[in-house]
Amino acid sequence: MLTRARELTVLGLNSGTSADGLDLALVTVPRAGARRPQFIAGTEQRYSPTLREAILGISSGESVPPDDIVRLNTALGRWVGRTAQRWLHAQEQRPDLIVSHGQTIRHTPVAASVGGLRSRGTWQIGSLSEVATATNCVTLGNLREAAIAVGTEGAPITAAAMHRLFADRASCRLILNLGGIANYFLLPPLDSPEQLRAGDIGPGNLLSDQLCRELANLPFDRGGRLARGGTIDTRLRARMAEWPQWRVTTTSTGREQFGAEFVARIRRTMRQHSVADILATVNAVTVDAITARIRRLTREFDLKQLYLTGGGRRNSFWVMLLHESLPSLSVTDIDVLGLPGDLVEAAAYAVLGASTAFGQSQEIIGTNHRVHGKARLGQMAWPAEGP
Secondary structure, three states, rough: OHHHHHHHEEEEEOOHHHHHHHHEEEEEEEEEOOOOOOEEEEEEEEHHHHEEEHHHHHOOOOOOOOOHHHHHHHHHHHHHHHHHHHHHHHOOOOOOOEOOOOOEEEEOOOOOEEEOOEEEEEEEEEEEEHHHHHOOOEEEOOHHHHHOOOOOOOOOOOHHHHHHHHHHOOOOOOEEEOOOEEEEEOOOOOOOOOHOOEEEEEEOHHHHHHHHHHHHHHOOOHHHHHHHHOOOHHHHHHHHHHHHOOOOOOOOOOOHHOOOOHHHHHHHHHOOHHHHHHHHHHHHHHHHHHHHHHHHHHHHHOOOOEEEEEEHOHHHHHHHHHHHHOOOOOOHHHHHHOOHHHHHHHHHHHHHHHHHOOOOOOEEEEOOEEEEEEEOOOEEEEOOOOO
């Protein structure tokens, strides 16, 4: 029984806001105590262009036939399951548990009235039953939906797992995730989990990726080369920074706030500029929003180090701007802490899932960017022949 095991081998699966592919991280997670979870192996598997366009089309907020969403939920779950099974077979591994985050297609952290009831919500697709059937492993998912049920915004949900993976024994650590959405994790010393802080800051790669697709027919600005060749329009940098969307007042955000309409406004505002100048300026405004939050945390907690994770850490233009804006911090790749930066979220989901399988509650971040309470996250899907 999973609940009685002393440790579990767990495969965490993640597809982030950028929707560029699936991250897989195999982790050994002890039940409790001083031992950290141990990363075993991992990989990244890209979506085909057709599958990615289908995901982005449904995530855009435009009207989509319900039948298309239902079918993509099943198809994506089957692809995820078969991809995981092929990799596990090559590794000669069979995990005790698979934890699949799924692909977020809508996230609404602000409560509104529906049917006379006030509610917030989140929606991740990628059928758990398809994953469980393809891998013949017990599969856990619907993590964000479970977090919504206990009264939070459903994001961020990995703070407790990040603390277990990366907290120092003596001092605070600050981690900045530069994914499609940028978010931070302030990790107190290992024996003080109640002081956890985490939250979304605003867009990370999301705007740059969308502009690259629309203006340069590229999936993203590899290494920041296009932006590095452009010139930042300082006047527009200051003007766009005043747009109200940048003032994120919730703990979580996503494409709903920084999606197609926001990108269209950027294009109208900068229609006379080159692609390189647009990317340089938009990236500068994006990093300004990120560093404003980081500076506040740095002053409050006297931090000296910033660890970067997520795909944006490979964008040399972004890293240059971070160094310029945060001269008091040493900016370092999170790989130095022993886990590949591209697989951090997948590993964190593995740790979250193990806690639930053990029957343990974990700290959940609430709407005030601090710990809201404790909960067990996720729902199980069993393979056809049972556990």
